Amino acid sequence: MFRSVMAGLKEQADMTVYVNGVETPAWDGETVASILLRVPNVGRQTPVSGETRLPYCQMGVCFECLAVVDGVPSVQGCLMPLKDGMRIERQRGRREVGQ
Amino acid sequence: MSYDVVVIGAGPAGMAAAVQLAKLGISVCVVDEQPAPGGQIWRGVERNATSPVFKALGEDYQKGSSATAAFHAAGIDYQPAAQVWQIEDGWKVFLTAEGKSRCITAKAILLANGAQERPVPFAGWTLPGVMTVGAAQILLKSGGMLPEGDVWIAGAGPLPLLYATQLLELGGKVAGYIDTSQKPSLKALSHLPAAWRDFPGLMKGLRWIWKLRRSGKLVRNTRNLRATGDGQLRQIEWESNGKTRKRDVGVLLVHEGVVPRIHETMALGCDHDWNDQQKYFAPRVDQWGETSRKGIFVAGDAGGIGGWKVATVSGEIAGLGIARFLNIGIDAEKLRREAALDDGRKRAMALRPLLDALYTPPQTPIADDVVVCRCEEVTAGRIREAARASAPDVGAVKAATRCGMGPCQGRQCGYSVQALVAEVNNLPVGDVRFFNIRPPLKPVTLGEIATLQDVEA
Numbered sequence A: 001m002f003r004s005v006m007a008g009l010k011e012q013a014d015m016t017v018y019v020n021g022v023e024t025p026a027w028d029g030e031t032v033a034s035i036l037l038r039v040p041n042v043g044r045q046t047p048v049s050g051e052t053r054l055p056y057c058q059m060g061v062c063f064e065c066l067a068v069v070d071g072v073p074s075v076q077g078c079l080m081p082l083k084d085g086m087r088i089e090r091q092r093g094r095r096e097v098g099q
Numbered sequence B: 001m002s003y004d005v006v007v008i009g010a011g012p013a014g015m016a017a018a019v020q021l022a023k024l025g026i027s028v029c030v031v032d033e034q035p036a037p038g039g040q041i042w043r044g045v046e047r048n049a050t051s052p053v054f055k056a057l058g059e060d061y062q063k064g065s066s067a068t069a070a071f072h073a074a075g076i077d078y079q080p081a082a083q084v085w086q087i088e089d090g091w092k093v094f095l096t097a098e099g100k101s102r103c104i105t106a107k108a109i110l111l112a113n114g115a116q117e118r119p120v121p122f123a124g125w126t127l128p129g130v131m132t133v134g135a136a137q138i139l140l141k142s143g144g145m146l147p148e149g150d151v152w153i154a155g156a157g158p159l160p161l162l163y164a165t166q167l168l169e170l171g172g173k174v175a176g177y178i179d180t181s182q183k184p185s186l187k188a189l190s191h192l193p194a195a196w197r198d199f200p201g202l203m204k205g206l207r208w209i210w211k212l213r214r215s216g217k218l219v220r221n222t223r224n225l226r227a228t229g230d231g232q233l234r235q236i237e238w239e240s241n242g243k244t245r246k247r248d249v250g251v252l253l254v255h256e257g258v259v260p261r262i263h264e265t266m267a268l269g270c271d272h273d274w275n276d277q278q279k280y281f282a283p284r285v286d287q288w289g290e291t292s293r294k295g296i297f298v299a300g301d302a303g304g305i306g307g308w309k310v311a312t313v314s315g316e317i318a319g320l321g322i323a324r325f326l327n328i329g330i331d332a333e334k335l336r337r338e339a340a341l342d343d344g345r346k347r348a349m350a351l352r353p354l355l356d357a358l359y360t361p362p363q364t365p366i367a368d369d370v371v372v373c374r375c376e377e378v379t380a381g382r383i384r385e386a387a388r389a390s391a392p393d394v395g396a397v398k399a400a401t402r403c404g405m406g407p408c409q410g411r412q413c414g415y416s417v418q419a420l421v422a423e424v425n426n427l428p429v430g431d432v433r434f435f436n437i438r439p440p441l442k443p444v445t446l447g448e449i450a451t452l453q454d455v456e457a
């Protein structure tokens, strides 16, 4: 759905992240939310109907970018810059306050 | 930690205010949830200075370089990647950074937290593949990301035009552009003379529209836009001249203007006024940017949409206002006069009445089957039903349907629920109040709260 302009310009990606366990090249400046738009099957599933959602606002006001990052659930992906080696998994169900 | 002032937001307004305060010898800490300064307009401006997207983002964007340089040079304590989730009397600012919570105390607070795009629900807006124009622009500014496939834009206002230009500049493609703005009214045109004070601004807009027309991809006078697909956006449809049109679409970007971020000032109990033309609440402030709560100041788009130039001047004015409030023995009126801040603000505001009159929010009623609350998946139909069964109050609808109770806390559905309650009760929208906003402003985990260190006095 999206691609980086850098992909055509730089020979090598800036870092590697693991999306649902799969090695994925990534670029400086990207957030977890931009990965959700580039890689299939990591968008959060809603707790009500279970349908899949993808990031909508990219600025912290819709919570459609929730993901499990390095084992921590309910991370707001659009506010989380990528780091080399980061592990990103699909968020299923409700964010539990108190987890 | 304790400061004279905590500024929330490192956009044009927050940076200008902080620089002003530091110049006057006032201790200030600036907190922002983004990883670098710049706010919405200048997001990623420092990192992008050496990137191929820098040129394509345009002149206004490039001006951010000097603003962020001045901000860093002023020796201000700056806490990036930190979300403020509560402000308590006294003033105590609670924030989370890197999974840990902290509390900072201050004598005064400046909320320079900016705007968000106005959520406008329509059939299919929750489908993967549909997102806002602002979101796409943020992706461009933060990772150089371009949308692929058949990209359609549907919306009104300066931002979609600006984004389309930036995208084309970088070799991206727009398959079509649905202009949802209403025909310019006489009232809008009556603002033209004032707008000429901002001639370059007006020319820029005209140039965008002209480029678009020439591309032959502009669609106008449309009704009932829908996005369809099974679990993924596949098509859009709309009606025009009594006929239904369909197009295959990969990405649909929507935008209907921006509104102030009011959750912070609402939770603080500041008085707000209803802007009936632009259909939003904004905190009521005095000529120094101070709200109805002493020591709480607002600057920039958070106080009413004005754009980055107005945000900058209002930040400088609020900086002086806060210095005046702190009673540090300066003549704030004189400094304000000498810097000609009121003239600057007037000039920066010149184009706004025209823009506000040209791009009024859509008033079409939301169809019953459309999801309004994205978090709890509540449709307009259920909200209407609950509204019919209760007093004209959004709180009652919230209790009956759970809409507004999800993690976004009504940031997406708030104005739609207000409009639906008004519609059912035959009331002017402004007569219906907004959701009651209570802290925490963002969901906070117990783990985060457990890291909270003792609050220093």
Ligand SMILES: Cc1cc2nc3c(=O)[nH]c(=O)nc-3n(C[C@H](O)[C@@H](O)[C@H](O)COP(=O)(O)OP(=O)(O)OC[C@H]3O[C@@H](n4cnc5c(N)ncnc54)[C@H](O)[C@@H]3O)c2cc1C
Pocket: A059, B008, B009, B010, B011, B012, B013, B014, B031, B032, B033, B034, B038, B039, B040, B041, B042, B060, B082, B083, B084, B085, B112, B113, B114, B115, B116, B117, B134, B135, B137, B138, B159, B162, B258, B261, B299, B300, B301, B302, B306, B307, B308, B309, B311, B441
């Ligand atoms: C998505 C989007 C894109 C835009 N793009 C453009 C553009 O390209 N050109 C243009 O002229 N105008 C643009 N605008 C309009 C924009 O509002 C500018 O006019 C300008 O950025 C306003 O400056 P500001 O300082 O008032 O707020 P902003 O620049 O929005 O800065 C507010 C800052 O506060 C931070 N913040 C908010 N809440 C919290 C919190 N709870 N905790 C911590 N930090 C917080 C945000 O991260 C942000 O950095 C855009 C608006 C939006 C919503």
Ligand code: FES
Pocket: A033, A055, A056, A057, A058, A059, A060, A061, A062, A063, A064, A065, A066, A076, A077, A078, A079
């Ligand atoms: S994409 Fe909306 S909150 Fe992250």
